[in-house]
Amino acid sequence: MKKGTIKGFSKLNKRGKIKWIVENFFKDPEAVMHELVSYWHGSEEQQKVLDGFSENTISNFPMPFSVAPNFVINDQVYAIPMVIEESSVVAAAASAARYWMDRGGFKATVLSTIKVGQIHLSCLQDFSILSSWFDSNKKAILDSCCDVTANMVERGGGILGAQLLSFSEEEDYYQIRIQFETCDSMGANFINTVLETIAQTLVARHQNDFGDQSHLQIIMCILSNYTPESLVRASVSCPIHKLGKVAGLSPLQFAHRFAKAVRIAEIDPYRATTHNKGIFNGIDAVVLATGNDFRAVEACGHTYAARDGQYRSLSHCMVDETHFTFWLEIPMAIGTVGGLTKIHPIAKRSIEMLGNPSAQQLMQIITAVGLAQNFAAIRSLVTTGIQKGHMKMHLSNLLNQLKATEAEFRMAVEYFKDKVVSHKAVHDFLSILRSPDVPQEETE
Amino acid sequence: MKKGTIKGFSKLNKRGKIKWIVENFFKDPEAVMHELVSYWHGSEEQQKVLDGFSENTISNFPMPFSVAPNFVINDQVYAIPMVIEESSVVAAAASAARYWMDRGGFKATVLSTIKVGQIHLSCLQDFSILSSWFDSNKKAILDSCCDVTANMVERGGGILGAQLLSFSEEEDYYQIRIQFETCDSMGANFINTVLETIAQTLVARHQNDFGDQSHLQIIMCILSNYTPESLVRASVSCPIHKLGKVAGLSPLQFAHRFAKAVRIAEIDPYRATTHNKGIFNGIDAVVLATGNDFRAVEACGHTYAARDGQYRSLSHCMVDETHFTFWLEIPMAIGTVGGLTKIHPIAKRSIEMLGNPSAQQLMQIITAVGLAQNFAAIRSLVTTGIQKGHMKMHLSNLLNQLKATEAEFRMAVEYFKDKVVSHKAVHDFLSILRSPDVPQEETE
Numbered sequence: 001m002k003k004g005t006i007k008g009f010s011k012l013n014k015r016g017k018i019k020w021i022v023e024n025f026f027k028d029p030e031a032v033m034h035e036l037v038s039y040w041h042g043s044e045e046q047q048k049v050l051d052g053f054s055e056n057t058i059s060n061f062p063m064p065f066s067v068a069p070n071f072v073i074n075d076q077v078y079a080i081p082m083v084i085e086e087s088s089v090v091a092a093a094a095s096a097a098r099y100w101m102d103r104g105g106f107k108a109t110v111l112s113t114i115k116v117g118q119i120h121l122s123c124l125q126d127f128s129i130l131s132s133w134f135d136s137n138k139k140a141i142l143d144s145c146c147d148v149t150a151n152m153v154e155r156g157g158g159i160l161g162a163q164l165l166s167f168s169e170e171e172d173y174y175q176i177r178i179q180f181e182t183c184d185s186m187g188a189n190f191i192n193t194v195l196e197t198i199a200q201t202l203v204a205r206h207q208n209d210f211g212d213q214s215h216l217q218i219i220m221c222i223l224s225n226y227t228p229e230s231l232v233r234a235s236v237s238c239p240i241h242k243l244g245k246v247a248g249l250s251p252l253q254f255a256h257r258f259a260k261a262v263r264i265a266e267i268d269p270y271r272a273t274t275h276n277k278g279i280f281n282g283i284d285a286v287v288l289a290t291g292n293d294f295r296a297v298e299a300c301g302h303t304y305a306a307r308d309g310q311y312r313s314l315s316h317c318m319v320d321e322t323h324f325t326f327w328l329e330i331p332m333a334i335g336t337v338g339g340l341t342k343i344h345p346i347a348k349r350s351i352e353m354l355g356n357p358s359a360q361q362l363m364q365i366i367t368a369v370g371l372a373q374n375f376a377a378i379r380s381l382v383t384t385g386i387q388k389g390h391m392k393m394h395l396s397n398l399l400n401q402l403k404a405t406e407a408e409f410r411m412a413v414e415y416f417k418d419k420v421v422s423h424k425a426v427h428d429f430l431s432i433l434r435s436p437d438v439p440q441e442e443t444e
Numbered sequence: 445m446k447k448g449t450i451k452g453f454s455k456l457n458k459r460g461k462i463k464w465i466v467e468n469f470f471k472d473p474e475a476v477m478h479e480l481v482s483y484w485h486g487s488e489e490q491q492k493v494l495d496g497f498s499e500n501t502i503s504n505f506p507m508p509f510s511v512a513p514n515f516v517i518n519d520q521v522y523a524i525p526m527v528i529e530e531s532s533v534v535a536a537a538a539s540a541a542r543y544w545m546d547r548g549g550f551k552a553t554v555l556s557t558i559k560v561g562q563i564h565l566s567c568l569q570d571f572s573i574l575s576s577w578f579d580s581n582k583k584a585i586l587d588s589c590c591d592v593t594a595n596m597v598e599r600g601g602g603i604l605g606a607q608l609l610s611f612s613e614e615e616d617y618y619q620i621r622i623q624f625e626t627c628d629s630m631g632a633n634f635i636n637t638v639l640e641t642i643a644q645t646l647v648a649r650h651q652n653d654f655g656d657q658s659h660l661q662i663i664m665c666i667l668s669n670y671t672p673e674s675l676v677r678a679s680v681s682c683p684i685h686k687l688g689k690v691a692g693l694s695p696l697q698f699a700h701r702f703a704k705a706v707r708i709a710e711i712d713p714y715r716a717t718t719h720n721k722g723i724f725n726g727i728d729a730v731v732l733a734t735g736n737d738f739r740a741v742e743a744c745g746h747t748y749a750a751r752d753g754q755y756r757s758l759s760h761c762m763v764d765e766t767h768f769t770f771w772l773e774i775p776m777a778i779g780t781v782g783g784l785t786k787i788h789p790i791a792k793r794s795i796e797m798l799g800n801p802s803a804q805q806l807m808q809i810i811t812a813v814g815l816a817q818n819f820a821a822i823r824s825l826v827t828t829g830i831q832k833g834h835m836k837m838h839l840s841n842l843l844n845q846l847k848a849t850e851a852e853f854r855m856a857v858e859y860f861k862d863k864v865v866s867h868k869a870v871h872d873f874l875s876i877l878r879s880p881d882v883p884q885e886e887t888e
Contacts, residue, residue, distance in 0.1 A: 264619075270560060280743065306755050420595070
């Protein structure tokens with residue numbers, strides 16, 4: 001075995017894992033072990049639940065748990081739980097929420113809720129033969145999983161339809177695409193189990209009807225994270241004059257600058273990427289806080305942004321003679337039951353903070369927060385610029401970390417008004433301040 | 445004020461914020477307050493640092509901090525820190541690492557490291573006039589920020605070039621696209637500060653030369669998260685026979701099934717989305733663990749996946765007569781200095797666990813983990829199916845949460861072998877087991 005490799009790591013207990021890690025990869029094993037343990041939860045039972053979410057866990061990675069109050073969505077007031085490590089995201093969301101609260105709030109609608117599963121097949125048969133066989137056997141094949149779907153059907157969900165597809169780019173390859181309604185669950189486990197069950201029936205029946213010659217093989221079965229028909233729309237709108245004066249701009253000037261910024265993200269992929277990234281700052285913060293899977297929501301949203309052949313903005317803006325309207329349309333598959341939503345202790349509290357919403361309500365909330373985030377970012381960008389707020393936060397983080405006193409804090413804020421804030425620069429600044437040659441200001 | 449809305453929330457202290465939240469949005473305020481406080485770090489000073497990362501923080505949201513050992517990347521051994529709430533991701537990464545450790549490990553190369561910034565302009569001038577003016581003033585304009593870039597230039601970075609662009613879809617709109625080298629930092633703060641400085645010079649010089657008539661206005665300045673020329677490649681390769689027997693398949697059968705699965709993700713966006721989502725399971729876990737920004741990495745990677753007009757797989761596979769090769773090419777902008785990397789206490793330890801890599805080394809590590817994750821997922825999908833492992837983990841999470849005894853654990857594992865695992869189903873199962881009518885097995 002090479003140095004630093006190990007057999008049976010997963011079988012060590014947690015202290016054993018930490019011991020091996022700190023001894024092999026750290027210069028100060030004792031201090032690191034102590035620090036990692038300091039992040040465990042005080043209750044052993046609670047910590048056991050947290051450790052169960054993943055494998056080879058040695059500690060908790062703390063993410064800030066924040067709240068953005070004053071969100072009015074479909075006339076309902078929410079305080080939004082957000083989990084995000086990037087400074088100024090929560091402040092921006094809260095500020096946009098407050099702004100729109102006085103202007104009618106956010107409106108959101110779920111346009112569709114269809115989830116997708118795929119069975120990928122390799123088969124030597126002609127598409128026409130397989131296709132007609134599939135059509136006449138479809139009902140029996142889909143019905144074969146009714147034990148598995150019974151619970152979901154009772155809740156109003158289940159299988160909605162299925163199609164056999166062929167792809168000109170790849171011979172011998174066919175796909176069965178299946179649509180699902182999964183109610184308040186994201187549906188990954190349900191869909192995957194259904195697909196694997198159906199696939200077994202499919203192969204058995206096909207072999208029964210055609211024997212081995214046509215050689216139908218399952219390559220794989222899995223849900224698709226691309227769900228363009230699980231679509232939600234959030235919008236804000238008000239008469240232009242109600243926008244008020246924004247950072248010295250008249251309401252009309254602001255509306256046009258804002259619309260132009262959105263338009264740019266519609267035509268330039270380099271800008272669209274950053275623009276949508278800002279939307280996901282808000283979306284992911286709520287997705288994480290509610291125990292949902294942000295990789296799934298990201299992948300789905302970005303694929304959707306590229307659906308017409310060019311990657312574009314997910315949000316849009318219209319300024320007509322009287323009104324300003326700004327909206328976001330995005331597909332997402334999330335749940336309020338299943339997965340970690342009710343298992344993660346803080347995620348469970350997030351769901352509760354939101355009034356135990358249905359999955360559709362949570363889709364609306366998440367999308368409204370994404371739109372709010374986008375609104376706040378563009379408003380900053382087209383007025384004061386984004387750096388002012390960012391640098392202030394970054395400086396404050398660094399000063400906290402370097403244990404600056406209040407007096408040092410004040411001097412640093414003044415000094416860095418027109419300079420790039422970096423760890424080194426702030427460190428150097430404090431070193432000079434703290435050198436014995438500098439007269440020390442009185443501090444508490 | 446509507447019920448549930450508030451003025452000045454951000455000005456309350458942390459206990460004040462929690463008090464307002466729990467009293468307005470929870471049925472059991474005391475219990476929630478107690479629970480939120482129980483997630484604070486034991487050291488007040490440490491907690492203050494954590495609270496500084498975001499705004500309106502009321503607690504920490506614990507994510508599992510895990511380790512995937514045995515990663516051999518460019519002949520160097522790594523234990524990889526991973527932060528991910530989805531079960532089986534870390535186990536899969538560790539398993540793929542172990543598999544490739546005996547087959548030459550991962551090879552990774554950084555192909556380019558160019559970051560991008562954009563100044564968006566509105567201007568009534570003809571493109572040709574503005575363009576020739578820009579070319580003759582470019583040097584002076586770029587030089588105007590040399591105070592801001594001095595430090596970065598010293599470290600080997602700075603501005604690499606700049607171009608004025610026009611877009612046929614939008615009149616009066618031009619863009620200055622600027623390329624940067626930002627060394628070991630992700631560069632967002634640096635690039636944004638440079639852009640805002642340059643923009644001021646640009647406007648001043650333009651006004652000086654043309655006066656107000658041509659009305660050049662800055663719409664906004666900001667980095668682009670799309671960095672297709674900050675590109676990294678990771679690969680694994682071995683003679684086909686060395687793949688060994690995989691879940692009953694011969695090495696050659698496995699290689700072809702695997703390649704077919706990758707091929708499907710190259711041609712079908714519905715599959716590509718899920719395929720790439722799996723890659724990001726690994727990528728984001730390391731991005732998060734090292735204090736980098738996963739929204740930026742996600743947005744960049746997905747836009748790149750759609751660069752030829754159709755959203756496709758980011759990884760590729762080639763099986764020739766003798767060899768199996770599997771690789772991933774993805775752009776990303778990450779850092780090992782700046783941002784949270786050295787401020788977040790656990791992120792700092794992650795960077796240390798990886799041997800304090802440069803940004804380029806971290807790009808290689810992250811990409812290798814993404815490839816490993818993808819390999820493990822496809823290997824499961826084309827052999828045993830993905831549900832087996834997933835459901836096992838999910839069941840175990842639920843049983844932990846419901847405080848199942850070891851005996852109940854064993855019975856549940858047996859019972860759920862062929863059933864869909866859900867919170868309700870496991871809860872019902874345990875309720876029946878625990879009802880007074882059922883004879884209780886002896887437990888410790």
